[in-house]
Amino acid sequence: MEFCDAINKLPNKEENGLFGKSFLRTWDMTDADIEAVAKGACALKALRDSNVSPKIFDSGIAVSMFSKKDTGMDIAFASGCDLLGLTIIDMDKKLGNNSINETAAMASYMTDAVGVCESDFIEKSSRYIKRISDSVEESQKKGIISQKPCVLNLGSDEDSPIQTIADLQYMASRFGGIENLKGKKIAVTWAYSPNGTRSLAVPQGILSLVTRFGMNVVLAAPEGMDLMPDAYDRAAQNAEKSGGSFARTDSMEEAFTDADIVVPINWAPYTFLEKRTELSAANLGTYIDLLEHELRENNKNFIDWEVTEEMMEKTKEGKALLIHDIPADVTDISCIRGEMTAQVYNANLDSLLAEAGMRPYVIAAMIILAKSEDPKAAFKTIAERATKRYF
Numbered sequence: 001m002e003f004c005d006a007i008n009k010l011p012n013k014e015e016n017g018l019f020g021k022s023f024l025r026t027w028d029m030t031d032a033d034i035e036a037v038a039k040g041a042c043a044l045k046a047l048r049d050s051n052v053s054p055k056i057f058d059s060g061i062a063v064s065m066f067s068k069k070d071t072g073m074d075i076a077f078a079s080g081c082d083l084l085g086l087t088i089i090d091m092d093k094k095l096g097n098n099s100i101n102e103t104a105a106m107a108s109y110m111t112d113a114v115g116v117c118e119s120d121f122i123e124k125s126s127r128y129i130k131r132i133s134d135s136v137e138e139s140q141k142k143g144i145i146s147q148k149p150c151v152l153n154l155g156s157d158e159d160s161p162i163q164t165i166a167d168l169q170y171m172a173s174r175f176g177g178i179e180n181l182k183g184k185k186i187a188v189t190w191a192y193s194p195n196g197t198r199s200l201a202v203p204q205g206i207l208s209l210v211t212r213f214g215m216n217v218v219l220a221a222p223e224g225m226d227l228m229p230d231a232y233d234r235a236a237q238n239a240e241k242s243g244g245s246f247a248r249t250d251s252m253e254e255a256f257t258d259a260d261i262v263v264p265i266n267w268a269p270y271t272f273l274e275k276r277t278e279l280s281a282a283n284l285g286t287y288i289d290l291l292e293h294e295l296r297e298n299n300k301n302f303i304d305w306e307v308t309e310e311m312m313e314k315t316k317e318g319k320a321l322l323i324h325d326i327p328a329d330v331t332d333i334s335c336i337r338g339e340m341t342a343q344v345y346n347a348n349l350d351s352l353l354a355e356a357g358m359r360p361y362v363i364a365a366m367i368i369l370a371k372s373e374d375p376k377a378a379f380k381t382i383a384e385r386a387t388k389r390y391f
Helices: 002-008 031-049 073-083 097-106 124-141 161-175 201-213 229-242 252-256 270-281 285-302 309-313 342-356 359-371 375-385
Strands: 061-066 087-091 111-117 150-155 185-190 216-220 245-249 261-265
Touching: 002 031, 002 375, 031 161, 031 201, 031 359, 031 375, 061 073, 073 087, 073 111, 073 150, 073 161, 073 359, 097 124, 111 124, 111 359, 124 150, 150 161, 150 359, 161 201, 161 342, 161 359, 185 201, 185 252, 201 216, 201 229, 201 261, 216 229, 216 252, 229 245, 252 261, 252 309, 270 285, 309 342, 359 375
Parallel strands: 061 087, 061 111, 111 150, 185 216, 185 261, 216 245
Antiparallel strands: none
16 A cells, blocks of 8 residues: 555664654754655655544644744644644743743643744744753753653744745655655745745745755845845755755746746845844834835835746746745735736646645654654554544
8 A cells, every 4th residue: 555655664763863853944854854754744644545544642732832823834733733633732922031941841741742933033033942942851851741742843034844844745746756856956036925024934944955955956036135144055065965056046037947846935035034133122113114114115126026927938848846835925816916926826726735735744744753763663553553534
């Protein structure tokens, strides 16, 4: 059966480097770790598609902490945790700095997974998520909690590991495996949005991940739409090591030409996010509003950075795989002018939905790898038990 083939590709006890770990950034994981998560996600999807229940928890909870929702990741986290049998508890409010250690420990007494999404403030957001991870680890070492929950970064200012590994796995599924991505051209491009204040997490995460697997990556963005400085260095170093390439351009057309995969996505420039973080620290909310208004007005200079049918025709045989962390800003559907036209969106919608559908499985795979010392044995037990998910 398909899920047996997927399970056989999982790491055994000696190979699982993710046991007891949290998932904060993909560049802190090895290539083997990344592939283990991707293979685990495939195995879980195969099990569910075969009507086999993959529940491994008889009791336990999963706690989610979102500074803002409506990203689709909240549903993905709930779905992935429920798939394994965990009860979801949503903490509506962000933890205050003075109560992180206390509240993180209290939320972890009978918790197996904690998902945190905080992406508003450059550098501070990732430190906030790491502090939660460090707090629960400290509580476990002190015996305050019996088991350390797996902490998952559901989106920060630096990286979005759930999204990018789901994207990688979906690309791999379309090209016959991760090994077949080597040599493929992928265009990661800035695209216009009337909102214009999105985090850098997804474009930086994509660059940092796909360059590790020998892909030829072209990053396209208008002048001034910069990422974090170390994102470029990391991408270049990864590409050199993997035998791929990394290049930058200020032309979406150049990036799209002969591309096998395209990733059009809006992001706010690093300098804007730095300034917004400084203003927030100084409690200058009015100035933040003005700053965001200025950014949106400036973005209008690049309103033509939109994926059209003509732009897609420039890709390899006019059939490039379109990747996006939906929901997208779509012209004439969700906004007057957006990242892509309605025609492009509708033509690729089935694929985009299938891509997004990998996120719950990636989340569930991360939890199993972190909680099961021998994940292959755990999956084999699930398969042999063969409990029907529904009758």
